[in-house]
Amino acid sequence: MLNAHRLFVERLSAHMKELSRYLRYIVTGHIVIAMVFIVSAMSVYYQRFLEDIPDYFPSAWVIAIVLGVVTAHSPIQTLLKRADIVFLIPAESQLSSYFTRTLVYSFVTQIYLFVLAMAAVAPLYMAVFSENSSYGLLFVVLLIIKGWSLVANWWMLRIRDKNIRVMDKVVRFSLIVTLVYFFLAQEIIFLAVVTVLLIVLFATNYQTARKHKALNWDLLIESDYLRMRSFYRLANMFTDVPHLETQVKKRHWLSRLLTGSLPFQQKQAYPYLYRLTTVRSGEYLGIYIRLLVIGGLLIYFVPNPWLKLIFALLFMYMIFLQVIPLWKHHATLVWLDLYPIAQQVREQAFIKWMQQLIFVVALVFILFLIIIGEWLMGILMAIASLMFILFGIPNYLTKKIGENNVNPFQ
Structure with a gap:
């Protein structure tokens, strides 16, 4: 019988080893030093900008879009390999706990970007909406919505039609951005309406998952492959990545x-x-x-x-x-x-x-x-x-x- 817990531990250990193998080259490269300089310089001008924000600057929409992106963007890393489409499909019924752990891992690894975005827009929020001291509540609400977005994304991966999945992401992103905007504007009625729409979308995702119980293994494996390929392309700028597969476009x-x-x-x-x-x-x-x-x-x-x-x-x-x-x-x-x-x-x-x-x-x-x-x-x-x-x-x-x-x- 397949041990889902041991499989996850082995896959996660191998994944972390692979990441650390190349991260040590990335964090010591010239690009990191350049990025530190850029971030430092931009932070200084960001602070100066906050001291005298123009009246026409759309602060609410900027905050809403930034937080909407990091909240709605919830990719799932299943740690699957291409051979799994042959060897693990027969044991799909035994892998529910494995996929649950991969969802938790995906959520935890995305929190750092979410926290960075919240910290980045916090000074702008405090400068424009100083009378509204509920930024902590916004953080908690968006963190919950991000968890929901991750689960909804997992459910929608059961749908093979790419257009439906893209439309679901667009609607979800739009609703989250609108929710944050109405939260900042203190429009309680519109905020309640958008919240109801999010709940309806969540229920729709759930019903979709119930109708399509089979996993799209090829889609899950391809998503993981493309994500790791992006990382290898980044690492290849600092060191040699022998197993990097390159795509060719005619142009x-x-x-x-x-x-x-x-x-x-x-x-x-x-x-x-x-x-x-x-x-x-x-x-x-x-x-x-x-x-x-x-x-x-x-x-x-x-x-x-x-x-x-x-x-x-x-x-x-x-x-x-x-x-x-x-x-x-x-x-x-x-x-x-x-x-x-x-x-x-x-x-x-x-x-x-x-x-x-x-x-x-x-x-x-x-x-x-x-x-x-x-x-x-x-x-x-x-x-x-x-x-x-x-x-x-x-x-x-x-x-x-x-x-x-x-x-x-x-």
Whole structure:
């Protein structure tokens, strides 16, 4: 007979071991140091903003949306593996206690983000709604709703139709945001109406679960796989993750744009490969664009000109660190060793492509600084970027590649 408790303990132990294996690389990386600096700087300006909040600022909606996101977002980690779809389905009736424990584990691991969000909006709440001293009550209510949201999400995972699940999440999120808004506005009647609607939605989820008692094992396993894959992609920025599976997206128009100008020559093999990998891999283009957008937003909203320059340089460096793993992206492919191309040619192609990628970032930030009227910061950014691209990138990459040609960025 299957021991559900022992199975959960074994799966949880293996899961925690896997997380700790890569977390020790993440917490000591450059990105963490950069994020600490960003959070510290933004905290200072957040405090200054609270001292003189504009009358037009929608404080209630900001608080409602932030708390609504962390409350409604309740993913479930079942710790299932792909082989379980074969070996554990026959014992599904014996796994009720196992899944109960995974729900508790999922809830506990999500509390930290919920608490951080509550702590982040607490100063704004106290500054705008100082006469309403019921923030503790709001915390308790949302914590209960989050537990309900997790259970409701588990029930809805029995539904195979993705559109129904998405619609349920949208309705749930909307109701939670509305609930928080009416709580802040002290609209008791509307608050009662939204509460009744949440109860009705909860009852509907329960009835749905009763009609669909069988678990969608493939959906549960795929959800866990995608969640761990996201973690591996993050860890791969700091160390090598050998078993990371990558997704490939065609992106025809962008591929043609980047590779159309390359002549059909042997020495252009690696420039062609690195450009296609950057565009089609699911790891580089997304983080490249996201950091570019976040950096631009920070440059725009931070009032101090020197901090604008610091953020521009910092995000340029962060993007550089994110695309460095491109060098080892094809390390496990033996056929690259069959290329009749010298290692030095490959290294030079990689360095040149890194310089081109960072040049685009620097150009965007420089133009943005000039557009918003920070001419001096734009000029300083241009000088610093030019020095980094022409001297910093080649020296850094050459040194790293020379340390270990097999896996230089571990």
